[in-house]
Structure formats: structure tokens, C-alpha cells
Amino acid sequence: MGQALRGRGEPGEAVGYFQAAGASPPLRASAWHAAAECFERIGAPAAAAIAFQQAALAGPGREELRQLYHLARRLQEEGRAGEAADRFEILLAWDATYLDALARHAACRAAVADASPPIRTVSGPAALVRELDDRGLLDTGGTRLDAYDATFYLQFENTGAADTAKKQLEMVELFRALGPVDGYRTSLDIGSGTMRYPQVLDRYGVRSFGVDLSDAGVRVCVDGRWQRRFAVADGTFLPFRDGAFDLVSCMMGTVNHLSAAQRQRFFSEVGRTLRPGGRLVVSAWNPDCRFQTFLSFYSPQEAADLRGRLVPPDVLTSECARSGFHDVATRSFCTFPDWLITGGSASGAGAAHLAWLVELDAERTGRDRSAPGQMFMLSARR
Ligand SMILES: C[S@@+](CC[C@H](N)C(=O)[O-])C[C@H]1O[C@@H](n2cnc3c(N)ncnc32)[C@H](O)[C@@H]1O
The missing domain is CATH 3.40.50.150 (Vaccinia Virus protein VP39)
Structure with missing residues (x-):
């Protein structure tokens, strides 16, 4: 609805819909960003600044969570347990129920405790x-x-x-x-x-x-x-x-x-x-x-x-x-x-x-x- 109204050149009508959509975690960043642009267009710069800040503070959406998980898992599979555990923790902070992240984090922490300091060649x-x-x-x-x-x-x-x-x-x-x-x-x-x-x-x-x-x-x-x-x-x-x-x-x-x-x-x-x-x-x-x-x-x-x-x-x-x-x-x-x-x-x-x-x-x-x-x-x- 917000997008349709904005597309019809009615940012003042659209902005409330974007704010409502912003309550949904996966949409939060894009919805608040769109709301900020609407505020700019209707000449409300202070409201736009606050809405841009809301967009920047939004947590990860589904795709970002998937990428964090993928990266942490790859590090774990490469034997980089300490780094993988740190990445899993960031993911867990946002969604402690994400797939098997909790178990993988525990496994990585255990591997770090067991391991002697790694000697590895850094590349890339x-x-x-x-x-x-x-x-x-x-x-x-x-x-x-x-x-x-x-x-x-x-x-x-x-x-x-x-x-x-x-x-x-x-x-x-x-x-x-x-x-x-x-x-x-x-x-x-x-x-x-x-x-x-x-x-x-x-x-x-x-x-x-x-x-x-x-x-x-x-x-x-x-x-x-x-x-x-x-x-x-x-x-x-x-x-x-x-x-x-x-x-x-x-x-x-x-x-x-x-x-x-x-x-x-x-x-x-x-x-x-x-x-x-x-x-x-x-x-x-x-x-x-x-x-x-x-x-x-x-x-x-x-x-x-x-x-x-x-x-x-x-x-x-x-x-x-x-x-x-x-x-x-x-x-x-x-x-x-x-x-x-x-x-x-x-x-x-x-x-x-x-x-x-x-x-x-x-x-x-x-x-x-x-x-x-x-x-x-x-x-x-x-
Ligand atoms: C954000 S600072 C970046 C400083 C530096 N490049 C760095 O990365 O540390 C932008 C700089 O661009 C300079 N600046 C702006 N317009 C310019 C222009 N037309 N020609 C040369 N310098 C300019 C400003 O004075 C300021 O020092």
C-alpha cells in the first residue's frame, strides 16, 4: 500500500503505511528508509533524519541472518573455531533459535578450549x-x-x-x-x-x-x-x-x-x-x-x-x-x-x-x- 501510494506521488499518505510495516523485523530497514524518503518529500527533514536513523539501527533481515549463518558455518568447517564462534554469537544475539546455531556455537567454543593455538597461513x-x-x-x-x-x-x-x-x-x-x-x-x-x-x-x-x-x-x-x-x-x-x-x-x-x-x-x-x-x-x-x-x-x-x-x-x-x-x-x-x-x-x-x-x-x-x-x-x- 505504501509503495502504491508513493508511486502515485502521495508520500504523505504513504508514510504511515511504511511506519506500520517497520514494526515487522524483516521489513524494518527498508520500511523505515522508505518512510524517511517520504518525510523528505513532504518537507519534514527532522522526521526524515529520525526515520533514517531507525533504518540504520534495524537488525538483520532474513537474508542477512542467512549470510551470517553461512559465513560462521564455513569458518567452522575450515577449522577456524574461534572466529566461527564469534560469528555465531552475533547471529544468536538476533535469533537464538536460528537453525542449529546454538549447538554449533557450543561445539566451536569447545573446540577452542581443546585446541593449542592455531598456526595457519593467512591468504586473501x-x-x-x-x-x-x-x-x-x-x-x-x-x-x-x-x-x-x-x-x-x-x-x-x-x-x-x-x-x-x-x-x-x-x-x-x-x-x-x-x-x-x-x-x-x-x-x-x-x-x-x-x-x-x-x-x-x-x-x-x-x-x-x-x-x-x-x-x-x-x-x-x-x-x-x-x-x-x-x-x-x-x-x-x-x-x-x-x-x-x-x-x-x-x-x-x-x-x-x-x-x-x-x-x-x-x-x-x-x-x-x-x-x-x-x-x-x-x-x-x-x-x-x-x-x-x-x-x-x-x-x-x-x-x-x-x-x-x-x-x-x-x-x-x-x-x-x-x-x-x-x-x-x-x-x-x-x-x-x-x-x-x-x-x-x-x-x-x-x-x-x-x-x-x-x-x-x-x-x-x-x-x-x-x-x-x-x-x-x-x-x-x-
Ligand atoms: C571527508 S573529507 C576526506 C578527507 C580525506 N580524503 C580522507 O579520506 O582522510 C573531505 C575533504 O574534501 C575536501 N574538499 C571538498 N571539496 C573539494 C574540492 N572541490 N577540491 C578539493 N578538496 C575538496 C574538504 O575540504 C575535506 O577535507
């Missing part, structure tokens, strides 16, 4: 996480590379677990998109904030530069060496010669600050400053995600503004391809709501927790490539 995405950890890139103490700035940027510094996970999941996706890093000698990060990514890439021996409209991040957060690698510049007018870079990145939703016309100039400038065959990597917030929460420091008003500027992956893909880029592809990541990030940390934060989130993403996108995550990564070749 988990190996990438371990490598980032070995290079100190997941360190969340002291001066943090994922802190954006000091004034406007300082509020990013004390980010919660969900924000940290999003930034780290993004970092993993970046390296997956890049492939072997020794193929890149020079890079430019557009919207570089505190020069987080230039510093990350420097640890891999890439000579990295950054530009941002604001220099607040570099003034307070980084030393002179990094200030010399930074310029105040607009990503749509780059002060660099043609073909200067092997890699251009534009991360954590910086592209969502741009209008359609600005994005056209952005792609054109990136195309000019990349060498032929060079790589562009852009990470953006996905408007198709039902449990979108952005980063926690955004106020409801900022989140609403951001929401109004989001571009779906297929639109960004065609804009990029129309600007002459090749092999344009997108990948979803953070395909789960925040409660799963923060609620699933029984085994501790850090690399082990990140590795399981990466695995969960792989599980979800492996089954459904178009499953929308909170973010997506676009990768293309010049």
Missing part, C-alpha cells in the same frame, strides 16, 4: 589486512592517520569504532583496487584532509602529494615534510602538469562534495594529470544503501545535505567512462549496518576484527555483486 583479504597491520597502518593510538584535522577536522579525531572501521575498510579496498603497489611511483590525493592517504602510500614507497580546498588539516596534523607535499587547490582545477601521476585517489566521500558539473571537470582534470594507463580510485557514499549512517560526527543537517548530493555507482561509472576512462568498475564495501561493526567486536578491535568485516563484505558481494554497501569504490584506468 585477511592477508592484506595483516600486511596493513604490520606496516602500522591500523594503529588507532597516538597520532592517527585517519584523523582528518584539528579545528573542523579535530572532531574527526575521536571517531567511534564504526567510523574507524569505515576508514580502514576503505583502505583495504584501495589496496585491492591498486594491485601491486610497486607499479606506482607518484600519486595525488584530491581532498586530502590531513594527508592520510599520501602518508599511507608513502609507506609503500610511492611519492605522494595531496590537494584540498582547506589547509586546516595539514596545518595542525602533519609536520613540515608533509606540508611541502600539499597544496591548497580545487580538485576541479589541478595545478600539475599533464601526465604527472601514476595514481590519483579521491577518498572518503570527497567526490560527494561536488555537483554534477564539478564532477565533469574533476574527471577531466584527473584524466589530464594522470599518465596514460594510470589509475583513478574514488570512494563514495552509496545512496542505495538502506542503513547509511555516514561518519558519526555529521549532524543530522550535514547528513541530510550529504544525502542530497550522493550519486549511485552506475551514474558515477558512466560519468567516468564518458570522460574517457577505461576499465571502470565499482565494488561495494561496508555492506552491513553500524550495529554489526560495533556489536561484533567480542574478539577485540584491530586487525582481527577488521579481517572479519572484510570477509563479511566478500561474502555479501560474492553472492550479490550489486548488494549496496554504505560506500563503494570506483576504480578506472586512464
Whole structure:
């Protein structure tokens, strides 16, 4: 009924039906998301903000429960009993009667108690996480590379677990998109904030530069060496010669600050400053995600503004391809709501927790490539 009324252009009539549907656990996320969109359309932004929060807090639907179970069971069958037990626990928290999850959890816990510490070779995405950890890139103490700035940027510094996970999941996706890093000698990060990514890439021996409209991040957060690698510049007018870079990145939703016309100039400038065959990597917030929460420091008003500027992956893909880029592809990541990030940390934060989130993403996108995550990564070749 709600969908029919919304389809007929009557969001005010539809919204109550969506709220009623939101009482049903499997429909909760999509129903509250639809209610929020109706509130936006009738000009009730505060109600929309609350309804978007309801959607983001919704527990897993049937499909999500099935995926959690499948992942936990696979880990159990691979002999990874401790990790499997943690996954079963998340599932049990939502549905203690789910198939044989309770018995499997008990079996996994018993296996952990019996076993001597496992020695195993890590491969796949988990190996990438371990490598980032070995290079100190997941360190969340002291001066943090994922802190954006000091004034406007300082509020990013004390980010919660969900924000940290999003930034780290993004970092993993970046390296997956890049492939072997020794193929890149020079890079430019557009919207570089505190020069987080230039510093990350420097640890891999890439000579990295950054530009941002604001220099607040570099003034307070980084030393002179990094200030010399930074310029105040607009990503749509780059002060660099043609073909200067092997890699251009534009991360954590910086592209969502741009209008359609600005994005056209952005792609054109990136195309000019990349060498032929060079790589562009852009990470953006996905408007198709039902449990979108952005980063926690955004106020409801900022989140609403951001929401109004989001571009779906297929639109960004065609804009990029129309600007002459090749092999344009997108990948979803953070395909789960925040409660799963923060609620699933029984085994501790850090690399082990990140590795399981990466695995969960792989599980979800492996089954459904178009499953929308909170973010997506676009990768293309010049
Ligand atoms: C969410 S922060 C991302 C910071 C950084 N990319 C990171 O991931 O840590 C977005 C940044 O984009 C910058 N920005 C917005 N519009 C821009 C533009 N047209 N050109 C360059 N930077 C821009 C903002 O000043 C801000 O520092």
C-alpha cells in the first residue's frame, strides 16, 4: 500500500503505511528508509533524519541472518573455531533459535578450549589486512592517520569504532583496487584532509602529494615534510602538469562534495594529470544503501545535505567512462549496518576484527555483486 501510494506521488499518505510495516523485523530497514524518503518529500527533514536513523539501527533481515549463518558455518568447517564462534554469537544475539546455531556455537567454543593455538597461513583479504597491520597502518593510538584535522577536522579525531572501521575498510579496498603497489611511483590525493592517504602510500614507497580546498588539516596534523607535499587547490582545477601521476585517489566521500558539473571537470582534470594507463580510485557514499549512517560526527543537517548530493555507482561509472576512462568498475564495501561493526567486536578491535568485516563484505558481494554497501569504490584506468 505504501509503495502504491508513493508511486502515485502521495508520500504523505504513504508514510504511515511504511511506519506500520517497520514494526515487522524483516521489513524494518527498508520500511523505515522508505518512510524517511517520504518525510523528505513532504518537507519534514527532522522526521526524515529520525526515520533514517531507525533504518540504520534495524537488525538483520532474513537474508542477512542467512549470510551470517553461512559465513560462521564455513569458518567452522575450515577449522577456524574461534572466529566461527564469534560469528555465531552475533547471529544468536538476533535469533537464538536460528537453525542449529546454538549447538554449533557450543561445539566451536569447545573446540577452542581443546585446541593449542592455531598456526595457519593467512591468504586473501585477511592477508592484506595483516600486511596493513604490520606496516602500522591500523594503529588507532597516538597520532592517527585517519584523523582528518584539528579545528573542523579535530572532531574527526575521536571517531567511534564504526567510523574507524569505515576508514580502514576503505583502505583495504584501495589496496585491492591498486594491485601491486610497486607499479606506482607518484600519486595525488584530491581532498586530502590531513594527508592520510599520501602518508599511507608513502609507506609503500610511492611519492605522494595531496590537494584540498582547506589547509586546516595539514596545518595542525602533519609536520613540515608533509606540508611541502600539499597544496591548497580545487580538485576541479589541478595545478600539475599533464601526465604527472601514476595514481590519483579521491577518498572518503570527497567526490560527494561536488555537483554534477564539478564532477565533469574533476574527471577531466584527473584524466589530464594522470599518465596514460594510470589509475583513478574514488570512494563514495552509496545512496542505495538502506542503513547509511555516514561518519558519526555529521549532524543530522550535514547528513541530510550529504544525502542530497550522493550519486549511485552506475551514474558515477558512466560519468567516468564518458570522460574517457577505461576499465571502470565499482565494488561495494561496508555492506552491513553500524550495529554489526560495533556489536561484533567480542574478539577485540584491530586487525582481527577488521579481517572479519572484510570477509563479511566478500561474502555479501560474492553472492550479490550489486548488494549496496554504505560506500563503494570506483576504480578506472586512464
Ligand atoms: C571527508 S573529507 C576526506 C578527507 C580525506 N580524503 C580522507 O579520506 O582522510 C573531505 C575533504 O574534501 C575536501 N574538499 C571538498 N571539496 C573539494 C574540492 N572541490 N577540491 C578539493 N578538496 C575538496 C574538504 O575540504 C575535506 O577535507
